[in-house]
Structures are given as structure tokens and as C-alpha cells.
Amino acid sequence: MGDAAVRLLEVGRGEPLPGELRRRVDLLHYVEKVKPIVEDVRRRGYEAVREYTLRFDGVDVEDPRVPREVLEEAYAALPERLRWALRVAASALRRFHYSTRPPSETWVPGARLRLLPVRRVGAYAPGGAHPYPSTVLHTVIPARAAGAGRVVVATPPRRGGGDVPVSGLMLAAAYVAGADMVYAVGGAQAVAALAYGAGPVERVDKVVGPGNPYVQAAKLLVSGDVGVDMVAGPTELAVVADESAEAEAVALDMLAEAEHGPLSVAALFTGSRRLAEEVAALLEKRAVGGLGMLYVVVAADTGEALRLADEMAAEHLVLYLGGELREEALRGDLAAGVVAAGVPPALLDYAYGPSHVLPTGGAARWRGGLCVYDFLRPIAYVDDSLVGRELLEASIVLAEAEGFGFHAESLRHRLRRLEESGEAGEEGGGRDGV
């Protein structure tokens, strides 16, 4: 048995989700810490960025720009097996994201709702001990699919990287994903640089991607000045399984989730006590130190297991359910960043289609995973074809009720002009029409 804690819980019918499965990260603490960094970068630009990079990453980066030619060289220098894997993953992501692009506009009387792409996107990809090329793919490709004009990647530089202080794998991923530029900048200073511009780092219109709590707190702080996707916390997996599930597959999925780090959470919800015990035993046997929390929750039945998983609103919800129950679950509305029937979450992390940048900490209650909609601005373009007596008069009544004299006057002026031209009744036919 390993060091990791495996908790076996039982939840009766109608009882709420155990408190320990309601996770949230309190970012306010981190907001205090990153505020001076964000303000400093905003004031002093790249000079400040360079100082923080030296302090936090231990590298002095005079110019953080890695242009597309260098990305291509990095790709060419990679072993073919890695190049192939990046291409396969990128292709799976493109299939999903390009296929889910909505029509660029909807026409309605007097207006079009246009879905215009965000022009300049900055994708943050964490560095750390290992490079995360998959995150580059999973942020840049949805942005490109939406039609974003310029897509750049920011990632922390690493020590001893030579001329280009970013791993070749990251650069190659940026090449395959179609990024225009990589900046060797990380942390809160990267978010601030992308939000406000900082010398060689050009300002973007939206910053997306995962990162540690400092990065997330910085995103929260700048969110009035630049678009942000979401405040992402530690990764979470909920599995709902019935008797048809294979215990070993479930246990391996949970261990894969838990190896993201000690704050990650993997939970099995099941109505089957046999499955619960088998999975718990496998987890006990295989779990090692440094893993996240592992929960095995016995519910009254599969319906109850689904209810609890929905209440958790986890980042990933994986279903291992037999025929009818599976179909029913896929038709329902389940709160989760992604709902997957029979797909190992590790496959979703790399090469299935949807982005692995997903809402955590219950955020699936109000948003889904990163997708083309994150890079589209629904903007109403209206013409004056509906301007007529009825709408003008109703607006005058409301303007007066709200105490806005000039509003009412501007509307009366328009009404007068319409009457002069004989077009006032064109739409709606006045009050009697209601």
C-alpha cells in the first residue's frame, strides 16, 4: 500500500455531497500577493517582467520572443515519434473545434447577431518540472478554429535552455498548433504583460489557459482590462460506474487523475458495493506518495451516483455505465466540464477532441471547457428598419419613468422626423397594435 489516502464513503439516498468533495481554491490570498507584480509590470513594462523572470525562474531573458521560424526548427529537430504524436493530437483537436464552429451570424428583424473572432489571443502554458506541450495544442487550436487573428503562447523559461530558453517540445507544439509566437515569460508577470503589453510582449485581447494559483489570481485581477477564460484550480475527476464497469480501468483512470499533484481529486460514485471495494483495493495497492485525494463513494444506486456527481460539478465526468443507463445519462444535463462515456480521461487530456482546459471547482455550473465560443464575440449589428412609432413611444414612456430627459428628447426628435417623412407607423402600427 502507498502513501496516498483512499477514502471510502457512503452516502444515503437524497443526502448531500460530502463536504470534502466540494472543492474550491481561495484565490483572494493569492490576489494580494500578485497585485504588486501586476501593477509593477503595468507601470514599468518589460523591465519589470525581466526582473521577475530572473527572480522566479532564475533566467535572465533579454528578449522573450521566439518567432515562428524558430518554432519550425524546433519541430524539425524533434524525434519523428513525438512529431507524429503532436500531429495526431492536433488533428483530433482540429476535427472537434473546427466542426463545432457556429454560423458566423444570425439574422433577425432589424439586426444581425454576429459572432466575430477575438483578434489577439494569448495562451498561457505552464512550465514547471515537465513541459506541457498538450496545453499548447489545447489552447491554441480552439482559438485558431474560431478565427482569431493572432495567437501567441506564453510559457515560463527554464534554466540552461541556451539561446532559446523554452523546451523544444513546447516550441514544436506551438508550431503544430499554429501559434504565431512564443514568449518565454511565465507566472503573474506573463499575464500582466499580455494584458497591458510590455516592450517586446504585445498586448492581447484575451488571455486563456491553466496555471498555478498565482497565474490564476493574476487573471482574476486583470479581468477588467483583458478577457480571461476562467479561473482554473486543481484538476478533478468524477467517475460514475455500475456493475458493467471494469475495476482496473476505473482505478487506473483515478490514479492518472491523481498524479497531477497532491491537490487533485479523483472520485468514484457507484451504486455497486462490489465495484467500490474492488476499486478501493486496487487504489490502495497502487497508490504512491504525492498523489491527489482518492475517494470511493457508495451511493444508493446509479441514479443517486449521478446526482452526487452532478452536485460535485467536476472538471471531468467519466461514465462507465451499461446500455440504457448510459444513453439516459448522455441525454441529461450533467454539470461537468466534459462528460465522457467510456473514454479514459487520459485520452481526453491529449488527443480526443475537446480541449483539456476545463472548468474546475464547480465552475461547470456556469461554463464548459475552452472551445470556439471562448474566442467569439457575439455583437449585435442593428439597422434602423424597426425604428417606428411604437418602439419610440414606449421608450419615451420608460425614459421618463427613469428620469432621463435627454433620452426622451432624442427619441421625440426622431419621432418628429419620422412623422415629417410619413414613415412613423411603418413598424408595429402604434399603441393600438399591442
Next chain:
Amino acid sequence: MGDAAVRLLEVGRGEPLPGELRRRVDLLHYVEKVKPIVEDVRRRGYEAVREYTLRFDGVDVEDPRVPREVLEEAYAALPERLRWALRVAASALRRFHYSTRPPSETWVPGARLRLLPVRRVGAYAPGGAHPYPSTVLHTVIPARAAGAGRVVVATPPRRGGGDVPVSGLMLAAAYVAGADMVYAVGGAQAVAALAYGAGPVERVDKVVGPGNPYVQAAKLLVSGDVGVDMVAGPTELAVVADESAEAEAVALDMLAEAEHGPLSVAALFTGSRRLAEEVAALLEKRAVGGLGMLYVVVAADTGEALRLADEMAAEHLVLYLGGELREEALRGDLAAGVVAAGVPPALLDYAYGPSHVLPTGGAARWRGGLCVYDFLRPIAYVDDSLVGRELLEASIVLAEAEGFGFHAESLRHRLRRLEESGEAGEEGGGRDGV
């Protein structure tokens, strides 16, 4: 001449937008102030809300709930002219928002991207000197159009309101819009109550709507724990007009915008010096104290005027342009919360179709106005039909490159199971297929 400042500026070809037209509200200052309130409400619930309501609004509200029956009574008690105006405005909003609902899902190989409605929405409507029933319509109706299950309104209570400390007009607007409940709660404490729940105030999944900087800062602070629409600042209008425009209409639109308060901004961009001078003269004549800033900007030509307006990315962009220029502008990508050709902004504020809750301070670079998309969660539901050798093997390569052993093991386990069942090559045909 009034007290308000009318500034006449001239911008040469290719020159940037004058700095004074780049507005932003620094919310960090307000974040400090509201943080204790948010934390207190989170900890002590409605007891804290009640204390802040007494302190800030001067009313002791034992139970803030105003249920739908009372909303209906308020509607019935309203003069018919106001009832009619609310109905007309609601009907115009419904026409736009129900017509712009996207299909509820997109099928792609192996997945569906489902647009599921946010279940519980809280709409904030400011109170202040005058009630703003229009804001109730402009927040609740898009939420209802998206299919939100429960939609509640929070608005500050007012002194001397008797049993129900909210104006009858606000309650009637909530009735017409189809809200389920009104809470007589305002300010940062209302945002915190909606985010975390507070006794009689039930927690929601997303908080939307305008409000003063305290309300906006509170939205920013809770944005990791509840969905928020945007951080809204003072209102802004950009008008781009050519010789075909009527100076009086333009001036009245600008005065209407400026009467929202001293922080609001209205700017005309035009290539016509004659129009600029006429509008400036009218503004000088009519402007009164307490208005916002009024700018008249002479650009080299209409194209340059549009470029400057795009750079401002104002909340409202109104075009008074002749035939060809107008059509060209409507086909382009203009950064603005709403783009309106020949529609008085006061009409957009009340009864044209799009919501008047729009991005300010340049936020139109990354989002549009409040619309059905704000209340839809695009969530990928995937099945295992694409699980095959190619995607699994590519993912194993990437998992190993990222140092995730259990990820690779869970994928290898699945590959083994597929091979046992003879289905491994079903999709993609393995590495040679790339």
C-alpha cells in the same frame, strides 16, 4: 452654455486615439473595499447582508424576498401606459433574444457540443435615485430566452417603501420579464449573497448586470465561485457620422448618453468639419451640469473616423453614414458592444432588441453585449466511438513526454482491452495512417 465640457479634438491620419478617450476604471481600489463585505456575507450569511443593507440603504429588511404573486400585483397596480411600455419593450427584446438562440447541440465524430442553459441566474439591477426597470428587462429576458431554469433579480431596497421596499415599477418589470423572484438586496452584499447563498437568498450559478464600482468589484472578487458576465464601467457612446448626418440628432444622442452621469463619455468621430462644428455648437448650447464628457473629434475622413472609433471599442457605436459607407461599415468588424446604423442609442437603451448591458472600457475587444450565449454552457459530451489505436498510442507518447506514468498506463490498459476484442484499429488505422 451649460457647465459641461465639450472638447473639440483633431486627429491626423494614422495617429492614435487621444489618451483621454481610452477609459478604464481601476477596480483594484474598490476590490480592497468590498473584500471584507464579501467575506463577511460568505461567513455570516443573511445576518451580515441585513446589517449592510441597514448601513448602506438605510432600511431594515427582515425578509428580502418578493415572490412572483407580489410582482403580478405590482404590475396590475401600474398605470396602463407604463404597463404598455413595459410590454412593448419586453416584446422587442424577446424577438431579438429568442431569435438568436443557437441550436442546442452540434454533432461531430465521437462527440456532441451541447449548449446547456445555466440553471440559476441572478440579475442585478441598480436602484439609486430612480428605478431602472429597463435593466430588469434587459437582463432577465436574455436569460429566459437561453432557457435558464430559475431567474431572480436583486435590487437595492429604498427607504419608505412600506411592506415591499422596492418600487412597483421594478417589480412590474420583473413580472413582465418573467423573473421568478425579486430580492430587495443591493450593493456588494447582494453579489456575495447570490454567489454563496445567504439565508432567504438562494445561491445562483451566474450573476449578471450593471451596477456601481462596488458591485462590479464584488463581481470580480467572487468570479472564481460563481459565473459573472462582465465588469461594467461607466457608459460610453461613439458616433461616426458623415455629411449626411443631422447635427441635431447627433447632439441629442450624445446628450442622452452624457446624462447617465459625470463619468459617462460621448464622442463624435467625423471627417466633416462642418458637422463637427455644428454638433459642438449645439452641445455647448444645451449641455447642463452633471453631464459626462462630450468629445467632438475631427478625423481625416470617414475611414479614419471609423478606425478611431474601433480603437476606442466603446459600449455603443452609432453610425450616421450615407449609403455605400454605411453598408461597408456594417460588413466590417468594428469593436463595440453594439453597432447601430441610424438607431438613436436611447432606443437601444429601452426597446430595440439587444440588451443594453454591454461591454465598456474596451471590453468589446473580447466580448459583446449580454445575450443568450452568456447563459449557455457549451459542454462536450463524448462517447467512445473514436477510441482506437492511433489516438491511444499518440496519447501514450505525449503522456510519457510530460512525465505522467499513470496516464500512459491507463491508456495502455485500454489499448490492451481493445486488442483483446479485436477493435484496436477501428479508427484511424494506426500510425501508418498519418
